[in-house]
Every structure is written in C-alpha cells, then in structure tokens.
Amino acid sequence: MKELIKTDVPKDSVVTVKKEEFNGKIEIIVEIESKNKYNQGDILTVIKDNQKLIGILNGNLKFDDFGFPVSAGIDLSGKLCYNDLFGAKYSSARYATQDERQYLFEELRKDGKKWNPYTLELENLPEELKEGDLVIGTYGLNSEYHFIGRYEGYKPNTMPWPHRIEGILCANAVKFESLDQYERIRKGEI
Structure with missing residues (x-):
C-alpha cells in the first residue's frame, strides 16, 4: 500500500528520513529538526x-x-x-x-541594570546622570568613538543608544572625572 503524506517544513529545518524494520514491517520515520532560530542575546x-x-x-x-x-x-x-x-x-x-x-x-x-547588546551581558547602571553633567559618551557600532560633552538626558525609546549628549545618541555615558579617566576609557582599559 502506497501512501503519500505532505507536510510543510520550515525553511531553516533539516529533514531526516529513517527506515527501520520492526516485527517484519518496514517503518519510515521522518524527523524535522530546526537549526537554531534564536541566538543568545535575542x-x-x-x-x-x-x-x-x-x-x-x-x-x-x-x-x-x-x-x-x-x-x-x-x-x-x-x-x-x-x-x-x-x-x-x-x-x-x-x-x-x-x-x-x-x-x-x-x-x-x-x-539599576542595563542590557549591553555588544557583550551580551547585563551591566550595572552608573550613578544617575543629570542634565548638564559633563560626561564621556561612547557611540558607534562597537562603541569605538568617545567624546566629552554635556548630558542631555536618557531616552529609553532609542535603545541601544539611550543617552543623548550634545545632540548625539550614545550607547554609554559616564560622569567625567579626569582626562586620565577619558584616556583609559578610550583605550578600553575601563
């Protein structure tokens, strides 16, 4: 007896067909396995x-x-x-x-936490920044650009760049303490 069974398979899946013999009968087993659809950080x-x-x-x-x-x-x-x-x-x-x-x-x-989409880790928020504070901001795909400016506020609807510093949306902002601190941030030491 022939029987044709059709089914939709997600495009990111792998279909495996196995043939097994059990009590004198041949059984066809179809397994549908999806590749990872969602990844860490999603x-x-x-x-x-x-x-x-x-x-x-x-x-x-x-x-x-x-x-x-x-x-x-x-x-x-x-x-x-x-x-x-x-x-x-x-x-x-x-x-x-x-x-x-x-x-x-x-x-x-x-x-008091924030999600860092680059490191895929939760981080503690620094002390609350206030409008007008002098801060060090980072921006760019890998937070590779740094500058010192006046803080204009936190805008959560612009994640992952929620900090506004002199008109620029930034991923991170920390209170400016010294030029040494700025250089260490720029070099990735802190």
Whole structure:
C-alpha cells in the first residue's frame, strides 16, 4: 500500500528520513529538526497561559527545546527575574516588539541594570546622570568613538543608544572625572 503524506517544513529545518524494520514491517520515520532560530542575546516574547513572558535569551534555542534560559526577563507574575528558565515551547516564541523590548529595558533600568547588546551581558547602571553633567559618551557600532560633552538626558525609546549628549545618541555615558579617566576609557582599559 502506497501512501503519500505532505507536510510543510520550515525553511531553516533539516529533514531526516529513517527506515527501520520492526516485527517484519518496514517503518519510515521522518524527523524535522530546526537549526537554531534564536541566538543568545535575542529578546523574545512567549505567550503562556494567556500572559506574556519577555526575556533576553541566554544561550541558543533549538526546535525541540521546552523552555529557554533568560539572562533577564519579565515572568508570568509581571516581575523582573534574572537567570531564569521560561517553561514555554520554542514554537510559541517570537521576537519581541519594540514596545515589549522597551518595557523590559525600563524594568531593568528601574532595577539599576542595563542590557549591553555588544557583550551580551547585563551591566550595572552608573550613578544617575543629570542634565548638564559633563560626561564621556561612547557611540558607534562597537562603541569605538568617545567624546566629552554635556548630558542631555536618557531616552529609553532609542535603545541601544539611550543617552543623548550634545545632540548625539550614545550607547554609554559616564560622569567625567579626569582626562586620565577619558584616556583609559578610550583605550578600553575601563
């Protein structure tokens, strides 16, 4: 008896077909395995029990994973959590929207933390900067540019460059203390 079964397979998947003999019968086993779709540092949203989980993926996620580790996230109770495991199926994960990302970043900021998308690590926020403070700002794809200027404020909706210094959006801003401090930052020593 011939039977043709068709199924859609995600384009980032690998299909394996195995032939096994069991009790005199030949069985064909088809396995669909997805390559990693989401990677460490991706910010994902999952709907579980009609509630949103928003988290920063800590590791890579595979098709068959049930649950995924997060560096930081908003759990089912709506609270900020760190180094947790969200128990939700991979298939229900999607990239977080800008509003969802912003909500997570704001909750982190309230807790004195920020997400560094370059090092894929959570960092402590420096002391609160005030408008008019003299600061050292960094910008560029790898924060390779540094300058000293007057702080104009924190704009969370411009992540990952939330600091505004003399009209320039910057990834980081620290209070200026000395030229030695500036040189050490510029050289990557601090």
